[in-house]
Structure formats: structure tokens, C-alpha cells
Amino acid sequence: MTAALSVQGLQVAIGTDASSANVLRGVSLDLQRGEVRGVVGESGAGKSMLGRAVLPANAVIAAGTIQFEGRDLVAMPEPERRSLLGRRIALIPQDPMTSLNPVKRVGGQIAILLRHHLALSKRGALERAAELLAEVAIREPRRVLELYPHEISGGMRQRVLIAMAFACDPSLVIADEPTTALDVTVQRQVLQLVERLRQRHGAAVLFITHDLGVVAKICRTMTVLHAGRVLEEGETAEVLAKPRHPYTRALLAATPRADRPAEALRPVPPALIENLWSEAHRLDRLVVAGPA
């Protein structure tokens, strides 16, 4: 069976030719069907860029391949990719406050998605939208359909976005820090919802986050990213119990935990970070000088 997502040697640069910055430096990653993979790393590690490269955001893919269920997403013609997006591959965006259209009612926005991919009638789409909202445990879904995004809470908006992500039975969901903008109690509910829907729909999830606690809770496997490189990957339990890479160890030591005193917290040593970055830049120079 082909993997849900297979990324090989992905290099991504952003910006124009003259001042482009490497963001991903040869990332490889395999995601089996139904697998939940946590992608962790500090700000600027390239974790969001990895998610965006799969979706058509303004990323320039310099090298590498991205295969979705055995089909090459990079070489795929635009209309074909558009028919996959939102239907087979879905995104749960980072910020629920700004990811909904401010002047369209919730129902109308879900209907756009459903009508685009499933060719439903307007009435049928609204019916289905109400069912979807009920599935993410929104009470009075019919009333919520009538509301504008600014009239519902942040947690509820994130639920609407989750409902939209799972609306067309995707086999791959990219969750780009879906809990970052939410407070801790709402975070927990959102995580449980994602987990519940994932099981129901059997989708693979690429869960991008900087929160190791979240990864420990819902991800079976995890990937540690830094400076656009994969430093370590494996089963979550194993990586957290026996981290092999010094960066992963440092990251764990810097994570606050309820069962340890706050004094035990140690920041990631600056020397380690510096080392990793200079390694990454050395790699860049090698690539530039490389195929001459």
C-alpha cells in the first residue's frame, strides 16, 4: 500500500532569486495511511513551511518530490491538484480568528466548500453543513449556520474549521498549529475533536506544533525539525523516553512539566543552536557549490 504522504529530499526557498532564503533543506518524511505524525520544532524550523509546501502556498519548491497516495503533487497540473485540495487533502489552519471570511455567514462558507467538491444543491449543502457542525459537537448547529464568524467564539470558529477540513472525507489532514491561538481548556477539546474525527474518517494527520505535550497526547509518531532539517524521527513514546539527538534532549529539558519543579527547566543551550545553524549554512554552501 502506498503511503498517504511521501516527501523526499524537499528543499524550499522563499523570496525572489536575488534574496532567497532556504527554509527547508532536504526534508524527507513518510506518512502511512491513518498515521498521526507530530512535527515539532522551534519558530523558524520550517514546520509550517512543510505543511504549506504540500498545499499550494507561495513556496518555491527548489528540489525534491511530494507524493500524495503515489501521485506527484509537484508535477501535477493545477486543475488536478485543485480537485484534490479541500477534498482529499485538507488543512486545519493556525488562526481561527482570521481564517474565516468575515462577511460571510458560517453556513455560506461551509456551503462553498461542499458545493465546490460534492456538487450539492444550495439547500443540500446547508443540510450537510448542519450535520458537520453537529459532528464537531456544536449545539444548535442550524443557528450557528446563520451567524457571522465574529459572532461566535474562537473555540467555535476552530470547530467550524475542523468540520470543514473533514467535510469531504479527506485521507490527509494537515493541522498547522491548530491549538496555538486557543486557551488551554479549549485546546484540549479541539485535540479530542481532531482525534475523534480522524478515527471516524480514517485520515492521516500531519500535526504541526511546537507543543511537545500535544504531540505526546495524540501523535503516534513524531519528527523533530530544526533549521529545515529532520533531526530525529520515530515512535512518539520512544523519542520522548530515549531522545537520541542532543537537540531533542535539550527541547525536552526545556518543556515545563507538572511533575517537576520549575527550577529543573533548562533553556536550550545557545551553543547547540549555533552549531546546528552553522551546520545548516554549511549545507547551503555545499548545495550551491555542488552540481557544477
Place this chain on the structure above:
Amino acid sequence: MVDLALDSALGPPSSWIAGLKRGGPRLWVGAALVSVLVLAALLAPLIAPHDPLEQDLMSAQLPPAWVVGGDLAYWLGTDSLGRCVLSRLIYSARTAVAVALIAASLAAAIGIAFGLIAGSFGGWVDQATSRLIDVWMAFPPVLLSIVLAAVIGAGLTSVIAAIVVVDWTRFARVVRAETMVQLQRDYAAAARVIGLSRSGILRLEILPNLIPLVVTLLAVEMGIAILVEVILSFVGISVAGDTPTWGGMIAEGRQIVYQAPWIMALPIGCIITSVIGFNLLGDGLRLVLDPVQRR
């Protein structure tokens, strides 16, 4: 497992009525002034007390009825040919309203199309459109209208054409800028990610966000169209000579302003009131149409 259901309070769905309340006095005053204008134009034959062209040299330059020497048959007096000023004002509204509605809508349609294309394609398409707009706007608009009216010939069509040709840039510039801003928003990125095409995103996601802006602009543009029509008819290159227009009335009244100031003052009053009416209506409608009250 915790209960996942959410119990936070939901407000009532925003209704059309609540939106109208948000519009406030501007909306009501603006709507009232504009409706009076539009009704006067539509019902002109019914409400005008006299034929606007009927001359009666025996009762020329009569002052309004409440002034000494006024005649109750002519409420707002008569002009130097003895034509009823009130009737002429009412009939003039027809030209003004027709020009305002048609010219402003056409200018909006063309300008929005150009603005959306320039704002969403970017690159050389945007460069070309923006330069075109810049060059266009460098011409003095009224002068351009006069030249156009002179070239195409006088008449309602040429007045409308002149306004459309000059004023589409107003819409194009604003729509272009706003399209670019909206396309940068997260919701536009989210729309791309659900597989919508460029035209789908523009039509379904961006355009609804532009409506409050466009409606405001449209109302202001209607006011401007009235002014341009007045200027053109003042210099005598608007509609045919015997059709009453506010601009034409001002031109006639100008010559006898010392003997009969009302002939010039009344159309000026009508123009000011209608332009203010359109502007207020635009302001009010923007508040009504924008569900988020932050703009």
C-alpha cells in the same frame, strides 16, 4: 472524556433590521433625500403643476408665491420666459437621476472588473492597468467630458459616456487596492487551500468583502455624476436645448440674477441637496452592509 459540547451563549443571528438600525440618521436622511429625488423624477408628469416648456410672457419673472408680487399658480415663480420654475426643477430631476444611476453603475461595473483583474493577477497586468489609470487621471475630468461631449455630440448618451469614460478609474483604483489587501488575508489563503480557482475566490470570497466599499463609492459617484451633468448642461453640451436641466436653469438664471435671484438659487439648492443625499446614503449603507463594524 470531557463533554465536548459547547455551551457558550450565542447571540441572535444578525438580521436585516439590526443592520438598518446601525445605519443611523445618515441612512434615513440620505434615503429620504434620494427617494424624494427619484420619486420626483419618476412621477414628474403627475406632480408638476405646469408643462415645463409652456411659456407665458405675461407672467415672466414672477417671484415665488410667498414673496410680494408672487402668484399662487406658480409656487416657485417663473423664469424670464414665464415658464414654471417648480415644474422645470421637477423635470430636470429626470435627467439628473437617469445620468446618476446609469453612468455611475456603468462606471462601477467597468472599474470593478479592471480593479479585480489588476489586483488579483499582479505582475505586468497590474502594472499595465495601474499606468493606464494614472495617465487617465492626469487629464482634467471635466475638460475630458467637454471634449468627449463635443466629439460624440450632445445628448443623454454622450453625457453618460463622458462620465463613464472618466470615472471608471475611481472604482478601479480602490477595488484594485482592496483586492490586494483581501487576497493577503488568511481566509483567502484558506479558500485557495480548499481548491477554489482564482475566479472562484474572487467571486465567492473577495467580492462580498468589497461590497460595503463599492456601495459607498457608488453613492458618492452618483453625486459626482449629477455634478458633471450640471456642468455640461451649464455650458450647453448636455441634453437637447429644450429639455429642462438644473445646469441649464442656472445658466439662464445667471443673466438675470439681480432681478430674479430665485431662478438661479433654486436649482443650486436642488443640486446641493441631492449630492448631500447621495453621500449620506452611501455612508449609511456602508454601515448597514458591513457585518463586522470595524471598517
